[in-house]
Ligand SMILES: Nc1ncnc2c1ncn2[C@@H]1O[C@H](COP(=O)(O)OP(=O)(O)OP(=O)(O)O)[C@@H](O)[C@H]1O
C-alpha cells in the first residue's frame with residue numbers, strides 16, 4: 001500500500017512515497033525565492049509547485065496509479081482536534097481562501113487533491129497547524145476582546161512525542177511531555193495524555209525565533225502600531241517574517257549565527273543566549289501547566305541540530321526532567337503514517 005505525502009514550505013516543497021512504513025523515496029524541491037515572490041498569492045503558486053512535483057515523479061518513472069492515497073500538510077484551517085482528515089470541498093475552500101490565515105502549508109491539501117483527481121484517490125491531511133486541544137483556561141488572554149488561539153507545529157510535535165513515548169515503552173496517551181519545536185518559528189507545547197493542552201501561538205507568542213518576534217511588551221507594541229512608522233501589513237510582516245534573530249542580526253540562519261558566536265561575535269552571542277533564555281522560560285511555564293509531572297522535555301526542529309544550543313537549553317531546564325533531542329522534523333513520516341492508520345483501519349478519518 002503506497003502513499004504519497006506533500007509538504008509545502010515557504011521556500012520548498014517536500015514529497016515522499018512510503019510503502020506501508022517503509023520510505024521508498026523522499027525529495028526536497030527547493031524553489032527559487034524570486035520565482036515564488038512573483039506569484040502574488042499562494043494559490044497562484046499551485047501550477048508552479050505542481051509542475052515541480054510531477055517532474056520529480058516522472059524522472060523517477062513513478063506511477064500515480066500505484067498509490068492508495070495522497071496526503072498533504074494541513075495548513076491554517078479552522079480549529080480542530082488532532083487526527084487524519086478527509087480533504088473535501090469545504091476544507092479546500094478554506095485552504096484556498098486563507099480564511100484562517102495564509103501559510104504555504106495551505107497548499108498541502110490543494111496540491112494533494114490535484115494529484116489525486118485523475119485516479120480518484122482518497123486525499124487526507126494530518127494534524128494541521130490549527131489543531132486545537134487547549135484547555136479552557138488556556139484560551140483566556142487577559143483581555144476580553146482577545147481570545148488565545150492554538151497555532152502550533154502540531155504535525156511534528158505529535159510525531160516526535162509518539163516516537164519518544166514508544167522509546168519509553170508507552171502509548172502517547174499515557175505520557176506527559178513539554179515539546180519544543182525550534183525552527184523558523186518556535187512552538188512550545190504542554191502535552192498531557194498526548195493532547196496539547198497549552199501552547200504558545202507560534203505566530204505571535206512565546207520565544208522569539210529566527211524570523212518571528214514572539215510575544216512582545218504589549219504597551220510598547222501598541223505605541224509602535226500608532227507611531228506611523230509602519231502600516232498594519234508592514235508591522236505584521238516585520239513581526240512574523242523579519243522579527244526575532246533576523247531583526248537584530250540580519251539573518252535567519254542559526255547555523256551562521258552559531259559560527260559567529262564561535263568566532264567571538266558578542267552581539268551574536270547575546271541574541272542567541274536571549275533566544276535560549278526565552279525558550280527555557282516557555283518550557284518552564286509549560287512544565288507548570290503539567291504541574292511538574294512530565295515524562296521529559298523534547299527538543300525538535302532544525303535548530304535542535306545545534307549541540308551548543310540544545311546544551312544551553314538543557315542546562316536551564318534539566319531540573320524539570322530528562323531532555324530528549326530529536327533534531328529536524330518527522331513531518332513526512334507523520335503524514336504518511338497518519339494516512340496509513342486510516343487506510344489500514346487502525347483509525348477513522350475525521351470529517352472537516
Ligand atoms: N545544524 C544546524 N545547526 C544549527 N542550526 C540549524 C542547523 N540546521 C538548521 N538549523 C537552523 O534551523 C532553522 C530552520 O529550522 P527548520 O528547518 O525547522 O525551519 P522551517 O522548516 O523553515 O520552519 P518551521 O520549522 O518553523 O516550519 C534555521 O535557522 C537554520 O539555520
Ligand SMILES: CCCC(=O)O
Nearest residue numbers: 129151152153185202
Ligand atoms: C505553526 C506551524 C506553522 C508556522 O507557524 O510556521
